[in-house]
Amino acid sequence: MSLYTLEPRSRTFRARLLRWYGRHGRDLPWRRTREPYRILVSEVMLQQTPVGRVLPAFASFLRRFPTAGALARASLGDVLIAWGTLGYPRRARDLHRSAQIARGRIPTAVGALDALPGVGAYTAGAVACFSTGAAVAFADTNVRRVLGRVMLGRTATEREATEIDSAVMPARDAARWHHALMDLGATVCTSRPHCDVCPVFGACASKGVDTAPAPRRQAAFATSDRRVRGAIMREIRSSPRSIAWLSRTIGDRRVPRLAETLIQDALIVSDGPVLRLPT
Numbered sequence: 579m580s581l582y583t584l585e586p587r588s589r590t591f592r593a594r595l596l597r598w599y600g601r602h603g604r605d606l607p608w609r610r611t612r613e614p615y616r617i618l619v620s621e622v623m624l625q626q627t628p629v630g631r632v633l634p635a636f637a638s639f640l641r642r643f644p645t646a647g648a649l650a651r652a653s654l655g656d657v658l659i660a661w662g663t664l665g666y667p668r669r670a671r672d673l674h675r676s677a678q679i680a681r682g683r684i685p686t687a688v689g690a691l692d693a694l695p696g697v698g699a700y701t702a703g704a705v706a707c708f709s710t711g712a713a714v715a716f717a718d719t720n721v722r723r724v725l726g727r728v729m730l731g732r733t734a735t736e737r738e739a740t741e742i743d744s745a746v747m748p749a750r751d752a753a754r755w756h757h758a759l760m761d762l763g764a765t766v767c768t769s770r771p772h773c774d775v776c777p778v779f780g781a782c783a784s785k786g787v788d789t790a791p792a793p794r795r796q797a798a799f800a801t802s803d804r805r806v807r808g809a810i811m812r813e814i815r816s817s818p819r820s821i822a823w824l825s826r827t828i829g830d831r832r833v834p835r836l837a838e839t840l841i842q843d844a845l846i847v848s849d850g851p852v853l854r855l856p857t
Contacts, residue, residue, distance in 0.1 A: 588745070591778050592746065594778045594781065595758050595762060595777065596754065597777070598777035599754065599758035603757060604629075604764075604765075607620075607637065608621075609708075609757060612709050613709070614685070614686050614705055615646040615677075615684045616640065617704070617705050617708045618697075618705050619640065620632070621705060622696065623664060626665075626666060627664060627666075635662065638662070639661070642656075642660045643660065647682030650674075650677035650680075650681065650682045651682075653857050654671060654674055654856045657671075657673070658670055658811070658815065658855055658856075659815050667811055668845065671695075671843070671844060671845060672696030672697075675694075675695045675696075679695070684705070686709045686712075688703060688714060689702075691705050700716050700717065703716025704718075704756070707752050711751070713749065715740045715744035716743065716756070717739035717740050717743055718760065720759065720763025720764050720767075721756070721760060721763060722734045722736060722739040723769075724759050725739045726742075726790070727767060728781060729783060730742075730783060731788075731789065732784060732789045732790040734790075743759075771788075803832065807840060809828045809830075810833065810837055813828070814854060814855060815855065818849065818853060818854035820851050820853070821833065821853065841853075
């Protein structure tokens with residue numbers, strides 16, 4: 579099916595989706611602002627992290643760093659402490675670097691956003707769209723699932739979903755459109771879809787049967803390197819610690835190796851035999 583012959587079905591899809599969103603859309607704090615810094619913070623936090631965990635972290639982080647300028651002036655150590663147990667602390671490091679590179683003023687143009695550390699095509703498009711209302715096409719996991727299933731009969735690749743998004747996006751109110759896609763993917767068109775309550779079921783090509791290959795499952799968190807890295811960061815956020823102390827306390831022989839990866843990522847520094855947060 580050509581992406582450029584979708585208009586008859588896409589009109590029905592758009593109308594039903596936006597009508598559903600008007601009744602069931604989630605009221606999230608980052609949707610009440612057009613400030614690019616706050617939107618960037620939310621998008622970075624939402625990477626690989628559920629909304630329920632992000633909500634309190636978002637509020638707490640912005641109390642500590644209410645502006646990009648405040649974030650840029652802070653030490654990385656203070657930023658990592660404020661990031662807390664949200665996970666994937668490289669996100670906090672890159673957010674801090676972005677604020678410094680942008681000199682406290684987060685841009686709104688896709689190209690300028692994409693050049694910031696840790697900001698890829700999706701995040702750049704999302705921040706540009708949600709801060710300015712620009713009709714920028716982009717696709718996260720939820721958008722890929724909804725647009726792919728409706729138009730292709732299966733979850734789309736990021737490239738396919740971005741092309742479909744560009745072809746069927748309404749001319750106005752692109753931000754509302756993308757929020758609606760995300761909410762449908764997060765609450766109805768999930769990995770196991772709830773087709774009985776889906777507002778766009780009549781326009782959907784998949785009808786609940788998704789032929790896309792299942793995503794590869796990650797290793798269980800309890801046995802993962804990520805758990806040990808997180809434990810090291812948790813202890814060092816409290817106080818500088820030695821490798822020997824960390825190894826005894828965490829009780830995992832991977833501690834020395836994974837502590838070295840955290841040093842390489844500039845998330846901790848070695849001060850002789852003691853490891854501490856960067857200043």
